[in-house]
Amino acid sequence: MRPYRSRFAWKPIITLIMVFMLLAGSLPGLAFAEQAPPTVKPVFTQIIAGTYYSTALRSDGTVWAWGRNLWSELGIQEQMVSTSVAAPVRLAGLSDIVAISTNKSGYQLAVKKDGTVWEWGGSLEDVKKGILPRQLKPLTGMSQAIAGSKFGFGLCTDRSVWVWARSKEPSAGGAPVTVLPTRVSGLANVKQITAVGDTVYAVKSDGSVWQFTASLDTAPASASASASTQNTAAAASQIRLTAAARIAGLPAVQQFVPNFNAALAIDLKGQTRILSWTPGAKPKLFHPELKVKAVSTGAYSSSLLLTQSGDVYSIDMFNSADKGKKIRLASPIKAIAAGTYHGLALDGEGRVFGWGADNWNETGGPAASPDHMAYAPMQVRRDITMTLNGKPLVTIFPAIMVGSSISVPLKDTLRSLGGDYKVTVNSNAQSVMAILYKGKQYEVQYQGSQILLDGVATGVSVPANFGLTSGVTMLQCGVLKQIGIGCIWNSQTGTLNITG
Missing domain, CATH: 2.120.10 (Neuraminidase)
Structure with a gap:
């Protein structure tokens, strides 16, 4: 006897697939156009x-x-x-x-x-x-x-x-x-x-x-x-x-790192020696309690030691009493x-x-x-590759990410899209930023940490820990989207594609 198969068994599944496809085309987070092919994340x-x-x-x-x-x-x-x-x-x-x-x-x-x-x-x-x-x-x-x-x-x-x-x-x-x-x-x-x-x-x-x-x-x-x-x-x-x-007096070394005052050398067993440039000075063991993988010296007496276990110590090269700060x-x-x-x-x-x-x-x-x-x-802040319609954005300023908010250098972004901006002061002594884009003008103002567009709250705010921005005007992508400029973020590759 053949097993019974309903001719309607696949309909619920097909219906769910169609609903998902419709949602994917309408919801920004699921839009297929915003998904980039998976690649290895650069580090x-x-x-x-x-x-x-x-x-x-x-x-x-x-x-x-x-x-x-x-x-x-x-x-x-x-x-x-x-x-x-x-x-x-x-x-x-x-x-x-x-x-x-x-x-x-x-x-x-x-x-x-x-x-x-x-x-x-x-x-x-x-x-x-x-x-x-x-x-x-x-x-x-x-x-x-x-x-x-x-x-x-x-x-x-x-x-x-x-x-x-x-x-x-x-x-x-x-x-x-x-x-x-x-x-x-x-x-x-x-x-x-x-x-x-x-x-x-x-x-x-x-090792010499x-x-x-x-x-x-x-x-x-x-x-x-x-x-x-x-x-x-x-x-x-x-x-x-x-x-x-x-250089005499050194055993075989795997790394030798000098500065203007002295040098640090790591031997084949992970022991570090310090060599002063004072005439006649001989190499001395430097913090022999540490098994060292790499050293890096600053311009003066400070140095960093990386141990074989992955710990980092900051040590004054010429202070014998300095036990090092982890x-x-x-x-x-x-x-x-x-x-x-x-x-x-x-x-x-x-x-x-x-x-x-x-x-x-x-x-x-x-x-x-x-x-x-x-x-x-x-x-260190996220390294963000900025592209404009798929090509590198010409700018010397970085995009800055704080939390999930990304800001871009406004002038270079707008001018690459044929737009521009200017800053004026209104009758209330408030700075008003006018964005010119595709024949239209938009006014951007700040009310506390909130950003207003043509006097209406955008729902976008300036992050509290935004910090300095290289002396250049930055604007959040959430505001740019409201005037028709797309910002497509690929977290896998660290790429922000600006479209317009």
């Missing part, structure tokens, strides 16, 4: 910190910066306009990056996946004009690049070390930059390089540490040479290198970066935390203390 993989600024490399090969831009440190603009950036902003022109470095004074270098070297940040000549990210030609085949004061230093894939003089041309200007790299003689099988100023420390594969210094030689080229030959000879003659010399971080840390006055930590999930001085948003979030100090680590 931060490397951090560096300088004097009042921070930079991070993301797993998708993009580079993000935040903090002070007073001397064009961030490399976001040629003519200095913004003095600081309150949240991570993506640097235009950098992609497929695998390593970054800073000289802590506003100059940065990066290595691309193809082995090319890129630079950005403050220039040597004009502190008010920045270098936008640009390639340094003809450098290729590099695995690491270190930013010095007047030089750049590179570690080639064949483990040789190279040096080149920084260009004095302050602006990117779209012109290719040519450098004349010089190979360092007497150094081979190098696995790591680091520098302070223009003195380089190279760790060989056998070698030192050399680069300087500028102003000797003129031969007067009998042709003009093109003179230029080449003059540029080449600028580089003078001391002979590479081994930084209160909830999750195990995999990387650290000591700036001049602040610290950064990167955890296993790719999240960055900052603490210390926060005068210029260098810790990545609004400091709760009125003295502009972040006394406890706080997570």
